[in-house]
Amino acid sequence: MKKNARKAINLLLCVVALISLLCACGKDGANDSKPEPTSAVRYVIPDVRGVYYSDAITMVEDGLEAAGFKDYEVRYCWSWENYDPAMNARILYSNPSAGTEIVDNGQHVFIELVAGEQAPELTPQPKKLVVFFSVTGNTKKVAEMIAEIEEADLYEIVPAEAYTAEDINYNDYNCRALKEQGDTSARPAIGSETIDLSGYSVIYLGYPIWAASEPRILDTFVESYDFGEARIIPFCTSGSSGIGSTATRLRMLAESGDWQSGKRFPGNATKEDVETWIDNMK
Numbered sequence: 001m002k003k004n005a006r007k008a009i010n011l012l013l014c015v016v017a018l019i020s021l022l023c024a025c026g027k028d029g030a031n032d033s034k035p036e037p038t039s040a041v042r043y044v045i046p047d048v049r050g051v052y053y054s055d056a057i058t059m060v061e062d063g064l065e066a067a068g069f070k071d072y073e074v075r076y077c078w079s080w081e082n083y084d085p086a087m088n089a090r091i092l093y094s095n096p097s098a099g100t101e102i103v104d105n106g107q108h109v110f111i112e113l114v115a116g117e118q119a120p121e122l123t124p125q126p127k128k129l130v131v132f133f134s135v136t137g138n139t140k141k142v143a144e145m146i147a148e149i150e151e152a153d154l155y156e157i158v159p160a161e162a163y164t165a166e167d168i169n170y171n172d173y174n175c176r177a178l179k180e181q182g183d184t185s186a187r188p189a190i191g192s193e194t195i196d197l198s199g200y201s202v203i204y205l206g207y208p209i210w211a212a213s214e215p216r217i218l219d220t221f222v223e224s225y226d227f228g229e230a231r232i233i234p235f236c237t238s239g240s241s242g243i244g245s246t247a248t249r250l251r252m253l254a255e256s257g258d259w260q261s262g263k264r265f266p267g268n269a270t271k272e273d274v275e276t277w278i279d280n281m282k
């Protein structure tokens with residue numbers, strides 16, 4: 001008799017547990033259902049693959065402005081696929097291809113970002129910098145081409161004391177440049193503002209070849225900075241000499257950075273030459 005009563009109680013408890021479970025599932029199901037956007041305005045950005053967030057957001061913002069929206073707030077998350085509920089508290093859909101919600105004066109405006117079958121996770125683009133030293137302009141031209149192709153920032157190593165034509169007249173063994181080159185401990189001072197390298201993960205480093213070596217002011221530069229783990233890509237211009245061991249020497253002096261093998265360009269290098277080199281590195 002007692003046994004039967006216990007069985008009946010257990011059965012009852014099971015039924016109660018089952019009913020609670022069903023109720024809970026029902027609630028979750030309700031949350032999963034997609035509420036209709038409350039606004040009539042719906043923006044569709046065709047394909048976000050390869051588009052930076054800022055670009056996508058700018059497109060959205062341009063659209064909103066054109067539609068006459070004022071005080072709006074754009075909420076977005078770092079990956080199109082992974083929402084951070086804390087950042088996107090008011091997301092309307094839990095659709096993996098939908099990326100951004102815009103809240104306009106408290107009204108929901110739904111933005112659909114069509115990301116294709118499987119949108120690749122967007123990673124922050126590496127920030128790039130082109131550092132160069134140039135006296136007669138050849139290295140500067142190559143540096144500017146790299147910066148344009150790579151959408152990189154430019155930083156010029158400007159000597160505290162400018163090199164005059166006399167200083168670089170290598171027909172004169174006693175010219176300033178050749179005297180410096182003959183003294184591996186020479187460290188000509190840099191006159192340009194220091195640069196904050198944090199945040200740059202790729203740094204191109206360009207210089208002319210002087211007496212088969214890097215100008216000593218490059219030694220000053222690499223010894224003045226901590227490159228951390230940034231990828232350092234040396235390049236040079238010259239009359240005919242190769243980059244030789246200049247990059248190896250700079251790497252040794254720098255004691256930081258992930259140094260790549262360098263590339264020599266002639267003084268009249270074209271944009272195609274530079275593009276081919278960059279493409280081959282990828």
Ligand SMILES: Cc1cc2nc3c(=O)[nH]c(=O)nc-3n(C[C@H](O)[C@H](O)[C@H](O)COP(=O)(O)O)c2cc1C
Pocket residue numbers: 133134135136137138139140168169170177178207208209210211212213237238239240241242266267
């Ligand atoms: C002092 C000095 C020394 C040079 N030594 C060499 C050299 O050893 N080998 C070489 O091929 N070119 C040499 N050059 C030529 C430069 O490397 C070449 O003109 C370079 O493109 C100049 O770069 P810039 O215009 O950016 O200053 C030398 C130029 C100067 C001013």
